[in-house]
Amino acid sequence: MTQTIGEILKSARQLKGYTLDDLQQITKIQKRYLIAIEDNDFDLMPGAFYTRAFIKQIADTVGLDGAALLEEHASEIPQATVKTTTSTATSASVTSNRTRLNKNKSKWSSISDTLKNYFPTILLGMFIVAIIFAIGQAVLNTRSQRNNQVTTQVTTQQSAVQETTVATTTTKAPEVTSVNYSYANGNALYYTAQVSKFPLEVKVLNQARTDLWAQISADGTVVADGVPSTGQTVSGSIPEGTTTIRMDFGYTPLGTITVGGVELKIPEGSTANRIYITVQ
Structure with missing residues (x-):
């Protein structure tokens, strides 16, 4: 009769002379999980990942090849499943994409030619906008300097009030x-x-x-x-x-x-x- 993976691990542990308490101390795996694995009762485990990880760690500890043991008894152990999806492109869709690409190239080529014709006009317009922006910025800077001179005293008073507020603020009580x-x-x-x-x-x-x-x-x-x-x-x-x-x-x-x-x-x-x- 073929032994289960739990029976194999139990026999190997006993041959090593380890008790369940010894194995728990060595592997740091809870005793209840060690018992569940030896009984092949994987429903008591915290998940498929821990089941496989614990079995490999136990097998390596008692002198067995953990990876080989998992592969030989894969049908007994919970497996994590990953769904994958694949897609294939048909020749019709490829042809459609090429046609769309050619249309886009023609469209952008036409737009490029139009931009070349109007580029001097666009450049002149940008130059005029830059001059207007520079003049406006200079006016704003002049007004800002005047406002700063008028509000210096007020700002100083506000800073003094803020410093007083910070000094009197209580720290957050620890939990x-x-x-x-x-x-x-x-x-x-x-x-x-x-x-x-x-x-x-x-x-x-x-x-x-x-x-x-x-x-x-x-x-x-x-x-x-x-x-x-x-x-x-x-x-x-x-x-x-x-x-x-x-x-x-x-x-x-x-x-x-x-x-x-x-x-x-x-x-x-x-x-x-x-x-x-x-x-x-």
Whole structure:
């Protein structure tokens, strides 16, 4: 009986002496996805892209050729389909285009001949317009200089008023005054945040070499969900009254996470893929 791709990966893992926890620690892939792949239950995966990427990474880790394994079992794995459309030009359309092109050439040739005949007249008209414009500009400059002399004192007074206004303008209050790390539990990190203003903006900047699934929730309600590529950002607005912010990731995030403009400090060596923030 032919083995499924999940059974092949499971056998190779066991031959290596790896447990699922060992494999999770090495690959940074969540254990539930490792189990789903070994069970050939690809409906539990976050998408066809991650399914293929995880299978190749697991195969390479347990000593198999990931690319060859994907090719041999292509019928078992979800495939991303791309629709393409092609168009062919018939000889009739080519002939029509050539005829239209010839007509356009004749039209522009006639226009060119007309312009050549009237060019001296056009040039003279442009010269006259330039002289009129120069005279008008000189008159406007003279009037402008007089107006500047009269309004110098007023401008100085207005500048003084503007400087006073700028000096007394208050700075915009920050959304968050502090975000403090509390502790880690399993695959989750826990923080507390001192929030002074809502709505609160939470941003996740992906700096990993692969796409990252990220989801942001406020008291259980999803406010942002996406798969940003390298250098892209997922952001969500946290409404007033929220007590708990939760962030979930496809794997341990590599990038920058900010809450109200304040960057979260991730403990060194952390493999967590979930973050909880208690709003105070």
